[in-house]
Amino acid sequence: MQAAGRRVACAVSGGVDSAVAALLLRRRGYQVTGVFMKNWDPLDEQGACSADRDCEDAYRVCQKLDIPFHQVSYVKEYWNEVFSDLLKEYELGRTPNPDIVCNKHIKFNHFLHYAMDNLGADAIATGHYARTSLEDEEVFQQKHTKRPQGLFRNRFEVRNSWFLYTIGQRARLAGLQGAWFVVDKDVSTGDIFVAPSTDHPALYRDLLRTNRVHWIAEEPPAELVREKMMECHFRFRHQMALVPCVLTLNQDGSVWVTLVKPARALTPGQFAVFYKGGECLGSGKILRLGPSVFTMQQGRNRAEGPKKEGMDKVEPAT
Numbered sequence: 288m289q290a291a292g293r294r295v296a297c298a299v300s301g302g303v304d305s306a307v308a309a310l311l312l313r314r315r316g317y318q319v320t321g322v323f324m325k326n327w328d329p330l331d332e333q334g335a336c337s338a339d340r341d342c343e344d345a346y347r348v349c350q351k352l353d354i355p356f357h358q359v360s361y362v363k364e365y366w367n368e369v370f371s372d373l374l375k376e377y378e379l380g381r382t383p384n385p386d387i388v389c390n391k392h393i394k395f396n397h398f399l400h401y402a403m404d405n406l407g408a409d410a411i412a413t414g415h416y417a418r419t420s421l422e423d424e425e426v427f428q429q430k431h432t433k434r435p436q437g438l439f440r441n442r443f444e445v446r447n448s449w450f451l452y453t454i455g456q457r458a459r460l461a462g463l464q465g466a467w468f469v470v471d472k473d474v475s476t477g478d479i480f481v482a483p484s485t486d487h488p489a490l491y492r493d494l495l496r497t498n499r500v501h502w503i504a505e506e507p508p509a510e511l512v513r514e515k516m517m518e519c520h521f522r523f524r525h526q527m528a529l530v531p532c533v534l535t536l537n538q539d540g541s542v543w544v545t546l547v548k549p550a551r552a553l554t555p556g557q558f559a560v561f562y563k564g565g566e567c568l569g570s571g572k573i574l575r576l577g578p579s580v581f582t583m584q585q586g587r588n589r590a591e592g593p594k595k596e597g598m599d600k601v602e603p604a605t
């Protein structure tokens with residue numbers, strides 16, 4: 288976009304990244320307006336809420352850059368569209384990613400429309416990191432070499448609100464020494480299943496299903512699809528090495544994702560993000576997981592898997 292005379296509304300959070308974004312835009316000659324979004328009401332908070340302090344910082348950034356400052360409240364929208372979703376996801380036993388939901392609903396919907404309709408902006412800007420060039424592209428493929436053996440034999444019953452545990456995390460178990468790692472949760476019983484090492488095969492899976500995928504450019508890229516299958520790369524965690532995968536495209540827009548090598552701690556509620564040659568194609572929320580490497584090694588299917596063995600029950604640490 289040519290800079291001269293173009294108006295850009297920059298979401299200024301009070302942090303460094305959006306301040307730098309606003310500065311760079313201004314230096315390039317855009318007419319920049321800073322907008323702080325208030326997404327949380329201190330009255331909903333028992334402790335101290337930093338929103339007011341952030342707003343003051345955002346105001347100071349705009350003063351320093353000598354650009355107009357606006358504040359807009361999305362407290363109601365954030366509660367209804369982001370926070371309520373977060374609670375619902377936890378109730379379903381998933382580990383939600385509210386930042387992605389906030390981007391979708393608040394920043395790239397409400398803020399975008401506010402900027403265009405109320406501020407007359409030609410474009411919006413944020414301090415998000417995104418590589419916009421595919422030059423010097425490298426796709427990293429790390430070898431998954433370590434497959435330690437070990438017994439998947441402990442489980443414990445968690446009272447009050449198991450949502451504190453997420454797959455892959457280290458769990459403290461009262462009465463048991465050593466490190467234990469969460470490998471699965473059963474929301475219907477409140478059980479958390481643990482393994483005795485951080486890279487236990489029970490933590491590794493190579494199959495997952497998402498909800499309807501949001502494709503960035505087109506749905507899905509036609510040149511990549513062969514008989515309802517598509518080869519691309521997968522990542523579900525920031526800075527995780529890209530893993531080659533095959534997508535099976537379902538009628539309802541969801542996909543099954545088969546990874547060429549198992550990934551650690553795949554977690555329902557997190558987002559599977561798909562790439563081709565470094566370009567981000569789209570993403571979908573992880574809803575279901577296939578059997579773990581450990582389960583497959585044991586030659587059992589999921590229903591007859593290790594959960595039904597006589598596992599020890601121990602109390603969680605409080």
Ligand SMILES: Nc1ncnc2c1ncn2[C@@H]1O[C@H](COP(=O)(O)OP(=O)(O)OP(=O)(O)O)[C@@H](O)[C@H]1O
Nearest residue numbers: 298299300302303304305306322323324413414415
């Ligand atoms: N309350 C807010 N008001 C306005 N913009 C916001 C707000 N929160 C986030 N943003 C925008 O979203 C971008 C990403 O926010 P996030 O908190 O994920 O990242 P960040 O790297 O900490 O950014 P920053 O250093 O600018 O705070 C910010 O750079 C900013 O442009």
